[in-house]
Amino acid sequence: MKTRDMTRDNLTTARTLSEALPYLQRYDDAIVVIKLGGHAMGSDEAMATFARDMVLMRQVGVNPVIVHGGGPMINQMLEKLNIKSDFVNGKRVTDEATMEVVEMVLSGRVNKRIVQAINAQGGKAVGLSGKDAGLITCVPTDPKLGFVGTPDKVDPSILHTLFHDDAIPVIAPLGAGHNGETFNINGDTAAGAIASALRADRLLLLTDVDGVRDGEGNILTELTASQIKSLTDQGIISGGMIPKTETALDALSYGVRGVVILDGRLDNAVLLELYTEHGSGSLIRAG
């Protein structure tokens, strides 16, 4: 994507959609999948800025698809209900009671907060989960993780219908099982599966760090598959960063053009990545 005289300054000082719009080149029918992690969801003001960016992208012809997380919000609700929760390699061990809470929190409060924020900015957001319209069908990831699912089949036809109708899909990371179960999918994994099925131009993983760090704590602005493997083997990539880098490599192997792991708490994080010369965060490309 090229920039038309877009700088960080004129983007972040634009107060209204119409002030920012002239700086954004049209990019018709590009598909950009954005994973908004729970840690990247900030105040109502930060959510409004994110929502404004989504509406701007749609206005210049891009089809944004938002896949959200909500791990911290699930934790809060589980705590209130006195349900203990453990993670293995960044994935929540999910029994039946936990699954119920995960679905209520993700498909309910978290999904609708994003939908409402986008609609308040003049967009037409539609909230759904992977269970709607056969979007994501799952198989169990590992019997030890309970109802944690790995996407087995993704049918993105509902997303094309929404694009055609000028709508912005907002997707909660849940999937249907082959036997009527509900599965909890790590948000990054769900975003990667959707980006792959859509052959997206970009997958952006928004989180609470400014990229992937090496052993000395420096941000790696570009990363290769072999660096990811070596950093993971050394334990430098750990916890919640594991599903992100795994997702990046999978998505690239399915034809997604590039994956960026970046700080979603920055103002205009998505537009700065897509429209400024240097972008931000860690870019992972094929090859």
Ligand SMILES: Nc1ncnc2c1ncn2[C@@H]1O[C@H](COP(=O)(O)OP(=O)(O)O)[C@@H](O)[C@H]1O
């Ligand atoms: N090498 C690394 N570089 C950067 N962050 C890392 C690394 N290894 C582990 N992390 C951790 O991964 C976290 C991001 O994952 P997670 O908490 O699951 O985010 P989100 O909720 O946004 O999906 C960071 O806050 C950081 O603590």
Ligand SMILES: CC(=O)N[C@@H](CCC(=O)OP(=O)(O)O)C(=O)O
């Ligand atoms: C299987 C699994 O771990 N699912 C996640 C789904 C939410 C998520 O991914 O949220 P973040 O992106 O905010 O971390 C969970 O239960 O927390």
